Amino acid sequence: MIRPNALQPGDRLAILCGSSPTSKTSEELMQAARDMGFEPVLYPSATARHGFLSGEDAVRANDINAAFADESIKGIVCTRGGYGFHRILPMLNWEVIKNNPKFFGGYSDVTAILNALNQICGMESYHMPMVGAWSDGLDEYTGPFVKAMLFGNDIEYVNPEGCPITTLVPGKAEGLLCGGNLSLLAASLGTPYEIDTKGKILFIEEIGERPYKVDGMLTHLRNAGKFDDAAGIILGAFTDCADKEGVIGGLSLEDIYRELIVPAGKPTISGVVCGHCSPTMSLPMGRLFQLDAAAGTFGPVEK
DSSP: OBOOOOOOTTOEEEEEOSSSOOSSOHHHHHHHHHHTTOEEEEOGGGTOOBTTBSSOHHHHHHHHHHHHHOTTEEEEEESOOSSOHHHHGGGSOHHHHHHSOOEEEEOGGGHHHHHHHHHHHOBOEEEOOOHHHHHHOOOTTHHHHHHHHHHTOOOOOOOOTTOOOEEEEOOEEEEEEEEEEHHHHHHHTTSTTOOOOTTSEEEEEEESOOHHHHHHHHHHHHHTTHHHHOSEEEEEEEETOSOOTTOOSOOOHHHHHHHHTGGGOOOEEEOOOOSSSSSOOOEEETSEEEEETTTTEEEEOOO
């Protein structure tokens, strides 16, 4: 797996979007990148709007293709997630992208391209808060993780104090880290961009889905053999996915994990503070990771 060069202060950073439009102004986005130490290069999709998309498909795809092709651009970070990245995957020039590996960061809907970069281009990608979140300010836990991704710093992958990790299946595993947002992982099945979990450590997070929806998507992954194929499983934040108070007869997320994921028998942990939550850690997708589920620990394997 190719690890793109770490960014350096003063590097030209492409700011664009493949998903939904941002509410941030161009100046807010550029200032957030400057505050992080970069020279921002704002692409049209960063502030465009086409209904619920950040510009028409061609605009969003062309920005990504152009940013990878431009040798002066050292890294690319999206403005936000939302919806729509999977619409433009067939329009991306994967040959150009593969021949010009560079930093690419985002999460949520950006999951669609994070795994494609790993699987099609053999290139690491970075599951992390985006420029829109930078402009709001990053807390003392989240900020160092973002900088670790951007600048290649070492960091310990541990939850904030008071946020315990739960062991669902004990055991140890090693494999490339893959995954991201559950909705996007489920939507990838049956497409050329289907998530490949074979021998990998699968990370999953989600936001705003009722338990029966989470159940349906996890069932889809289970039925596709994705849990059986995985070496290990890390469950992150499932923000606002619990049933509301007063709902009768539902299954808890823990019930769903136990019934759909645990039977695969793969080392599995839940409660990792990563996803649509604040604070949140960031993850290098495609990097070789090790997981000790009994101890509730995980991190990169240095080889």
